[in-house]
Amino acid sequence: MNAPVAIDYDRVVSDTQSDGRRPVFAAERRQRILELVRANGAVSLRELAQAVHSSEVTVRRDLRALESEGLLNRHHGGATLPGELSREAGYAHKVSLEAAEKGAIADLAGALVEDGDAIVIGPGTTTQEFARRLTRHAELAVVTNSLLVAQVLAGSPRIEVMLTGGTLRGPILALVGSAAEQSLAGLRVRRAFISGNGLTAERGLSTPNMQVAGVDRALAAAAEEVVVLADHTKVGVDTMVQTVPPDRIDHLVTDDAAPRDVLDDLSARGVRLHVAQF
Amino acid sequence: MNAPVAIDYDRVVSDTQSDGRRPVFAAERRQRILELVRANGAVSLRELAQAVHSSEVTVRRDLRALESEGLLNRHHGGATLPGELSREAGYAHKVSLEAAEKGAIADLAGALVEDGDAIVIGPGTTTQEFARRLTRHAELAVVTNSLLVAQVLAGSPRIEVMLTGGTLRGPILALVGSAAEQSLAGLRVRRAFISGNGLTAERGLSTPNMQVAGVDRALAAAAEEVVVLADHTKVGVDTMVQTVPPDRIDHLVTDDAAPRDVLDDLSARGVRLHVAQF
DNA sequence: AGATTTCCGATCAGATTCGTTCTCGTTCGG
DNA sequence: CCGAACGAGAACGAATCTGATCGGAAATCT
Numbered sequence: 253m254n255a256p257v258a259i260d261y262d263r264v265v266s267d268t269q270s271d272g273r274r275p276v277f278a279a280e281r282r283q284r285i286l287e288l289v290r291a292n293g294a295v296s297l298r299e300l301a302q303a304v305h306s307s308e309v310t311v312r313r314d315l316r317a318l319e320s321e322g323l324l325n326r327h328h329g330g331a332t333l334p335g336e337l338s339r340e341a342g343y344a345h346k347v348s349l350e351a352a353e354k355g356a357i358a359d360l361a362g363a364l365v366e367d368g369d370a371i372v373i374g375p376g377t378t379t380q381e382f383a384r385r386l387t388r389h390a391e392l393a394v395v396t397n398s399l400l401v402a403q404v405l406a407g408s409p410r411i412e413v414m415l416t417g418g419t420l421r422g423p424i425l426a427l428v429g430s431a432a433e434q435s436l437a438g439l440r441v442r443r444a445f446i447s448g449n450g451l452t453a454e455r456g457l458s459t460p461n462m463q464v465a466g467v468d469r470a471l472a473a474a475a476e477e478v479v480v481l482a483d484h485t486k487v488g489v490d491t492m493v494q495t496v497p498p499d500r501i502d503h504l505v506t507d508d509a510a511p512r513d514v515l516d517d518l519s520a521r522g523v524r525l526h527v528a529q530f
Numbered sequence: 531m532n533a534p535v536a537i538d539y540d541r542v543v544s545d546t547q548s549d550g551r552r553p554v555f556a557a558e559r560r561q562r563i564l565e566l567v568r569a570n571g572a573v574s575l576r577e578l579a580q581a582v583h584s585s586e587v588t589v590r591r592d593l594r595a596l597e598s599e600g601l602l603n604r605h606h607g608g609a610t611l612p613g614e615l616s617r618e619a620g621y622a623h624k625v626s627l628e629a630a631e632k633g634a635i636a637d638l639a640g641a642l643v644e645d646g647d648a649i650v651i652g653p654g655t656t657t658q659e660f661a662r663r664l665t666r667h668a669e670l671a672v673v674t675n676s677l678l679v680a681q682v683l684a685g686s687p688r689i690e691v692m693l694t695g696g697t698l699r700g701p702i703l704a705l706v707g708s709a710a711e712q713s714l715a716g717l718r719v720r721r722a723f724i725s726g727n728g729l730t731a732e733r734g735l736s737t738p739n740m741q742v743a744g745v746d747r748a749l750a751a752a753a754e755e756v757v758v759l760a761d762h763t764k765v766g767v768d769t770m771v772q773t774v775p776p777d778r779i780d781h782l783v784t785d786d787a788a789p790r791d792v793l794d795d796l797s798a799r800g801v802r803l804h805v806a807q808f
Numbered sequence: 809a810g811a812t813t814t815c816c817g818a819t820c821a822g823a824t825t826c827g828t829t830c831t832c833g834t835t836c837g838g
Numbered sequence: 839c840c841g842a843a844c845g846a847g848a849a850c851g852a853a854t855c856t857g858a859t860c861g862g863a864a865a866t867c868t
Binding site for chain 3: 297308309312328329
């Protein structure tokens, strides 16, 4: 079903050697696609097809293959760099996860703050929820290394918010590194509200990331008392780096789905417990 | 058999010319909506639609999706941060104001950045738009005192973002105070991208706030070259505190609605002009 | 309390894009 | 020399996204 094709492809002699060189190989095309996406951050399917001189179907196939390798993200109409948008999805999932528990914990922890206090707040979804409860307080001075906490409190004129410096750790929107730790060095506040990734009676608070661990230690060191906010999914689990030893934890705020034996152990070590009921 | 095909694909294909504009995907649009809401605490539906260049219906759909993920709360007229009482806007409509000019200025300023650069970015809606253009660059080191700029760049793994410390100035979400200035003291980068509130040939860049002025000075002092981003509404106006004298300004990026005489004066003082055309 | 304005939700239509299937040309092996 | 295998383009139907319109609900004003 074709008239004599008058189209002159750029593909030329291929009969001579099996070691042909002119035809555009699939791997080369995919490499170019990847370069284009990396260069622009987001490229439409049509542009890609035009750029590599192939049909949209072919590009679509390539994109599917590249996506399965995790090299890019595919969307309606084109492709984007991985991570830029998928991060939000991951974070969104975390927010909705145990949202009710986090809220109850935040409520309970709010009772540990009084007007006129100076406190430190670490990063995390639970502490962010906790920060929301603070807007009703007056004359608070809050130090934090979390951009999300800072933004939550930004609109409250009666709360003074100070951010530590430091390099931004994208996935959690928190400041880490030596600059962050140093800016906390000369500080002394009443209480620190921290929420790590794991908490056991033996090793205390822990987190899987070295940099985050460093700042968490600095946050705890700046406060007279350390308050740990941890929902039941974190109680009893241990992650890589220890940040706050058990005897340095003064309060633990959690929910009643946390394992009892761990709570008892912690209580025996002098940690005051605040358990949110459902 | 067949009649000669009357279809001429070659002509039809060129219907949609790609004018180099980057495609806007649904996910990206939602990301921007989320940023706007997070930045302002509360944004009206109309403003959102204007800011992302979509219809209100589409924005409404996006808001519904984002709400179901727990990322924001929506009610009559717009959306707010989850669990947050509505805050005063006023910053929101500044974003949409002269959005086209700001975008063009940001595009132009993007040409002043090269891969591997170390730069400083000040607070402001224009600089935020500028930061959005940087995500395609690689191996950038960015220092800023703006939470919005930091957030825009947070998702780019190839850009290292450093925030200055300091106390948070709520309305503009920027860090100010002596802590912010000191953290910039030992720093030396190639270029600083700043956007004050007013710019004249006689007094240079100025801002109505003392604290902001202090940081702006520190930002400029940390860079070899100072680049000012200012749309036409700021050119020719003078505000209270001078931050950067005219002879310290190396580049000015603005749009072609700026008063010519002021631009000429600045050019005579050695400022290189980059004027975005419409 | 009633009227008006504004905004929300639902349905519909248009356009675009995606996935599948089919076909063609090339390459490799017997 | 011929057939199978593979890659690539074309076409069709399905799914999705976007924008417009209309009735109803909510908020505001008088």
